[in-house]
Amino acid sequence: MIEKLTFIGAGSMAESILTGIVNSEFLPKERIFVTNKSDKERLAFLEKQYEVQHTDDKQKTVDGADVIIIAVKPYDLEASVTSISDCLSADQLLISVVAGVATDTISQLLGNEMPVVRAMPNTSSAAGQSATAVTRGKFASEKHLKTAMELFSTIGTATEVAEADMHAVTAISGSGPAYVYYLVEAMETAAVEAGLDYDTAHDLITQTIVGAGEMLRTSGLNPSKLRENITSPGGTTQAGLETLSGHNVYEAVMACVQQARERSIELGKKL
Ligand SMILES: NC(=O)C1=CN([C@@H]2O[C@H](COP(=O)(O)OP(=O)(O)OC[C@H]3O[C@@H](n4cnc5c(N)ncnc54)[C@H](OP(=O)(O)O)[C@@H]3O)[C@@H](O)[C@H]2O)C=CC1
Numbered sequence: 049m050i051e052k053l054t055f056i057g058a059g060s061m062a063e064s065i066l067t068g069i070v071n072s073e074f075l076p077k078e079r080i081f082v083t084n085k086s087d088k089e090r091l092a093f094l095e096k097q098y099e100v101q102h103t104d105d106k107q108k109t110v111d112g113a114d115v116i117i118i119a120v121k122p123y124d125l126e127a128s129v130t131s132i133s134d135c136l137s138a139d140q141l142l143i144s145v146v147a148g149v150a151t152d153t154i155s156q157l158l159g160n161e162m163p164v165v166r167a168m169p170n171t172s173s174a175a176g177q178s179a180t181a182v183t184r185g186k187f188a189s190e191k192h193l194k195t196a197m198e199l200f201s202t203i204g205t206a207t208e209v210a211e212a213d214m215h216a217v218t219a220i221s222g223s224g225p226a227y228v229y230y231l232v233e234a235m236e237t238a239a240v241e242a243g244l245d246y247d248t249a250h251d252l253i254t255q256t257i258v259g260a261g262e263m264l265r266t267s268g269l270n271p272s273k274l275r276e277n278i279t280s281p282g283g284t285t286q287a288g289l290e291t292l293s294g295h296n297v298y299e300a301v302m303a304c305v306q307q308a309r310e311r312s313i314e315l316g317k318k319l
């Protein structure tokens with residue numbers, strides 16, 4: 049049972065996670081604290097919107113928190129960790145959602161042996177639909193991992209992975225929603241060009257994505273079979289897919305994931 053949860057960093061990812069947690073009622077709002085570097089308006093917005101607590105006093109924010117989630121950009125990690133490291137103790141759990149950065153690096157920045165868990169959620173946390181991968185650092189026990197898994201299970205799925213796989217996970221499920229939104233943007237533009245009004249196109253495409261996701265989850269069929277089931281010989285789908293193939297879209301998606309993974313590795317090396 050988490051008594052107090054603190055977010056260091058109050059941007060997109062922190063908001064997505066806290067929205068999911070507030071909606072799931074996993075934790076009462078008065079036990080969720082947020083802080084950031086300097087944007088006071090942002091903290092006021094989060095307090096008004098979600099009724100979570102905020103203070104500029106970092107010590108107060110982390111004091112008594114059983115779990116502290118670090119959600120800052122990789123280049124802000126060192127400053128944010130060193131600004132709170134003196135206020136942290138081994139009976140607290142630090143969860144980092146920072147892309148690319150290893151738990152060992154975070155422990156070095158902390159300069160102590162407090163437990164660190166690394167997680168890679170995505171912004172679908174806000175809708176309770178994140179696919180979160182979790183791994184534990186050398187000072188974190190199974191109990192700490194379980195605490196993190198329980199927390200992320202309230203906002204989607206939580207899967208333990210080896211830390212070496214976190215770069216691939218980041219490229220797939222951390223960044224993944226953006227690839228889907230990119231596809232949707234192109235489909236919406238094409239739909240409007242073809243004469244549909246935007247709202248109709250948006251609703252049809254959204255349900256198409258949700259339905260395809262549900263089929264992937266529940267049908268027991270692999271994506272190739274699901275695709276084949278839609279593709280009539282000489283039909284519309286075949287004409288569309290041949291065009292995608294002609295534009296090397298399969299290869300482009302593979303290159304996209306490879307590039308994102310490499311970027312995750314680079315981000316980790318910069319610290
Ligand atoms: N966005 C996403 O889809 C995902 C992001 N992540 C990871 O989450 C992390 C945050 O990303 P995102 O939320 O998009 O980033 P944002 O830029 O939206 O938010 C970053 C936050 O960090 C705060 N911050 C910066 N420096 C400090 C500091 N020294 N002390 C306290 N807070 C600080 C900023 O405060 P201020 O505004 O005052 O400068 C801001 O609130 C990244 O490491 C990213 O890799 C992981 C999974 C998915």
Ligand SMILES: O=C(O)[C@@H]1CCC=N1
Binds near residue numbers: 147218222223
């Ligand atoms: O783009 C990024 O670096 C972060 C990590 C995963 C999603 N967003």
